[in-house]
Amino acid sequence: MISLVTAHYYIPMKSLFVLITLAINYLPLLANQTSTSIETILAIGPEGKGNSRASKAWEELINQPDQKTLMSIFGAMNEAGPVASNWLRSAAEVVFKNLQEDQKTSINTLGEYFLDKKNSSRARRFAFELIKRNDPEVAAEIIPGLLNDPSPELRRDAISLLIKKGKSLEEEGKKNSAILIYRQALNSAIEANQVKPLSESLKRLGAKVDLPKHFGFLMRWHSIGPFDNTNRNGFEKVYPPENEINLESEYEGKSQAARWKQIESYDPFGKIDFNKPLGLLKESVAYAYTEFESISSRTAELRLGCKNAWKIWVNGDFIFGRDEYHRGQKIDQYKMNIQLKKGKNTILVKACQNEQTEEWTVQWEFQLRICDESGVAILASNREATPVKDQSERRSRRPKKS
Amino acid sequence: MITTNKVLAFVSVLSLSQIASGEDWLQFRGNDHRGISLKSETPTNLSKNNIAWKIPLPGRGLSSPIVIGNRVFLTASSTADQSRLHVICANKDNGEIEWERQFWATGRTICHEKTCVAAPTPVSDGKNIYALYSSNDLICLDLDGNLKWIRGLMQDYPNASNSLGLASSPIIVDGTLIVQIENDSDSFVSGINLKDGSNIWKLARTKKANWTSPIRLNDKEVAIQGSEGITCVSAKSGTVQWSFNEGASTIPSSVTSADSAILYVPSNGITAIKPRKDNNTPEIVWQESQLRPGTSSPIIVGDNIYIINRAGVLNAAKKDTGERLWRLRLEGPFSGSPVSSNGHIYVASERKGVFQSIDINGKEGMLRGSIELGETILGTPAIANNSIFIRSDGHLWKISNPK
Structure with missing residues (x-):
């Protein structure tokens, strides 16, 4: 020019x-x-x-x-x-x-x-x-200030710097300083591949981390099943929970009466495992229901990880569904835009298990969280403390909310 | 006196002749999907001296390079969630990057950790390049990097994805871009208009994950391989011509004979089928269950078919009968497919990226040479103008005879 x-x-x-x-x-x-x-x-x-x-x-x-x-x-x-x-x-x-x-x-x-x-x-x-x-030098100066930036990619760079700093302090034997730096990084981290190593570092140094709360995983649900999924037909078939949510109701299930049961997740990454309440079943459908209290009306993202066929409804509206089985699962695998109402919001998840018998097809589970566009957790106003196995066994069986 | 215009005209002609004289490699496994370069005199006694150049790449990839004239084109994907898509154009002679374009993935990027979003190999008609990614982003650029069109196929078809990742490479037949997007949910194969990326036709396929690539059968027809077998469709219309329904692998792809009369399908080992003129079920010429390819696709060179099995053993058999000839254990395992030129087969191992040349001229196969490139290599090499191009997640190499 x-x-x-x-x-x-x-x-x-x-x-x-x-x-x-x-x-x-x-x-x-x-x-x-x-x-x-x-x-x-x-x-x-x-x-x-x-x-x-x-x-x-x-x-x-x-x-x-x-x-x-x-x-x-x-x-x-x-x-x-x-x-x-x-x-x-x-x-x-x-x-x-x-x-x-x-x-x-x-x-x-x-x-x-x-x-x-x-x-x-x-x-x-x-x-x-x-x-x-x-101007790489100017860019390098800017990065530390991006710790809470709405852009996950910008934020990531700043967190990486803190992780590096924490490791260096740890190697120097400055345990408390390292914990402080790791904590600061974790407070801003939103991507699983940064949160996980940070959590491990903190645990290694004796610090506690509440991962389900950090991510905003929904840990308490009501589940019902099994319904029939022979020949994978259950994905399209409409079972009673898709028409009504009545936690006292009992329905005809696949081989037994289907009743709602409370389930809690003790998994650090919020996995809700249908094999626990229902047994290691095949060719079966189960549903999970929870309620999420929002302090305001707002847009949000529903983020799901699931390796079974699934469908999701929020406040009775169908959001998305996918009939893929056992091809892989990870945190935030599916991102869906939703509108939260102020007050109570209902969430219904349908998860289908297929006929495969290989060891890697045992899983019948999902992990679900609500967050903003950046991936920062949105916590329900009625969120209870993260379930801990010993305490949970002593809990009453009254209905729980997420 | 020579005017400026005459000089420019001469330069243009020279430039065109340089492009025209080259032996391009336009897609996955070469121009006819057979993985063979007939003209190249590639190096055989491999050593580090054969590395003409090595350039760093901005991201991961299983895709093969393609070569057009004096340029090498390659795709890659980067960032923590593999959501950044790259198309790179490098000078074939010296490896200098001529241009790079980046895009944001518009579809899901989840895949098995071994693979990545830049798994399918791009294809070219010599004018434009068409790059497909596991996120189902399909991008058309001209050879100078000017954007011609984009499709976000997962935006159009939200369930067209595979949580293990997609890998099928698009091809061009009869002026139509064929993309095969097969998975457990919304599965299809589509004929795409080269000019604007719109659908010419879209054919629903079996809901089953599939990583094979479409194969050019002849100037008008394409073989689509899937778990049920082979479906032959008209490239222009998508009309089904015939089917072979005895099942087929969903990982290694088929290969045709040089005259395209026989299709060698990874099915019950290898099944050689001969399409009929009346489009009835193809004739089975032979079937050999012991010739079972692993991840690599088979290759036909001369009178033989060559298959690398899961154990990393190269098996040679007669292409007319399936009769087994010899076996040679290579340094595997292998994810990429073998290619051939100059009487040799070339393939790179996953671990350490051991690039190997196998002499197939004698009664037994013989390892002629190897170079340890030192990086995991999952892709298939490309061959053009006496050189071999191969990539890892980190680098692109040019391997040729020293000048």
Whole structure:
């Protein structure tokens, strides 16, 4: 790119005048063009609809490698869907690359976008990475301040630094200092692959960690079953709990009467195991029900880990279902947007066990938590202390809430 | 006096001729899915001197490199949850990165820890590259990295995923991009419009996890392999032409003979089937239960079929009869598939990334050479212009004869 300072040596005065006149008249059009191109990309639909128009719009965007275009693209990422975000991201990547001669200014503008936590988490992380490309030292200075950032990826970097620091203190024999640093890291950690090692480090040093509360796993449920799942037909079949929740009711089950029973999880990662109340059954369906008191009406994410076929309802509304068996389970495997009501919210989980008999198909369980978009736990106002096995055996059998 | 335009025209012609003269490797197991490069004079007595270059990669991957003209293209996935998708373009001669594009996964990224989101190999028609990921993001870029279209197939079909990860590599037949997304829930194979990524057709498939890749049978037809067997479909319309219903593996993929007359299916060991002109059930030419491939797909070179079993033993058999010829224990285990050129088979082991060349010219197979690349390698090599390209989670290597 030729800057104006060098370019004027090659442009006669008359031509320069024409260029200035064109620029004055054309710049608003260019800005308008950027806006139109972005709107075209934002308008893409499912199954490839709008891709041809988006491709042209993408070319138009990258052909305007200026800061205004770059920041317009970043601004649009705040409202873009997942696929449109990728169109915009790659356009921004090319535009930024062509801005290299203007690095400082671009850092300042991108920096403002990055610092504003109202902007898209992923786009802020992208802005940070572009800043880091140009000035790694500044980026390194910024990282420790990202400990409670809404962007999980930004937060992760800051937590990694603390983990490193904690390890170093531990190696120096400064146990209490290490515990303090690990605690600080854990308070901000939201991803399982950081929480787990932090928890292990703290336990190793004799400190207690309440993992279910940290994640916000729902630990107390009512379960009912077994219903029939021969030939995997139970996934689609509607059993009584899908029509009514009456914890006193009894229904005809697969081989015995099905009654609601209270179950608690003692698992640090909140696994609710149907094999415990029902036995090691195959080709069976079970349901789990709980109530979640929310202090306000708000959006939230329901995050599930499950290796059985499952369905979920919140406040009677079907959220999602999936008929896959024994292919893998992990924390936050499925993320679903939900709307919590102020006060009582009901959650019903259906989990189906299939016919497989291999050792790795014994599991008939799920783990469920409610959190915000970043993954920070949202705790129910009626949440009780995390169940502890010995104490729980002495509990009364009155209905429990999560 | 030579004008600037004439110079530019000459450079353009030169550039095109460089591209045209090369032997490209456009997809998983090469241009015809047979894993063979006929023209390349690849190194056989392997040593560290054969490593022409090695470049670091931004993320993990099981996908193979593809080679177009003087560029190597590769996918990768990074970050703690594998949600960052990469497409990389490197100069074939020196390994310098020419461009890189990054995208956010729009579908679930969960997979078995051994595999990763960048498992399928991208495919090219020589003009564009089409990169598919286990998150079901399908991305089309031109060779200069300009974005042509994107599909978020899991956005469109939310249950089209496999919690162990997907790995099927897309192919192009009859101007149609064929993607096979088979899993326990929403399973399908689809013909995608190369121009805009829209569906031309979509065919529901058996709900069963499957990691095999579609195979080009001829200029018009594709073999789709699954647990039930083989389904032959028209690439243009998705119309089913014939079926072979005796079951097939869901991991190693089939391979065709050089004239595409016979399809060698990992089914009850290996079953060689011959499609009929009337589209009735194919004729079974032979079946050999002892030729049971592990994860690697079989390869046909000359008169023989070669299979690597779960124990890491390379088995040779006659391709016309299935008669077993010889066995050679290699340093395994293997996840990637073998490829061949210059009278040798090449394959890299998972552990330590031992890249091995096996001489298949004699009555018995013979290990001709090996290089320990020192990293876990799960992918299949690519061959182009006398060179072999292979990747690990950390690096991409070019292996060739020293100049």
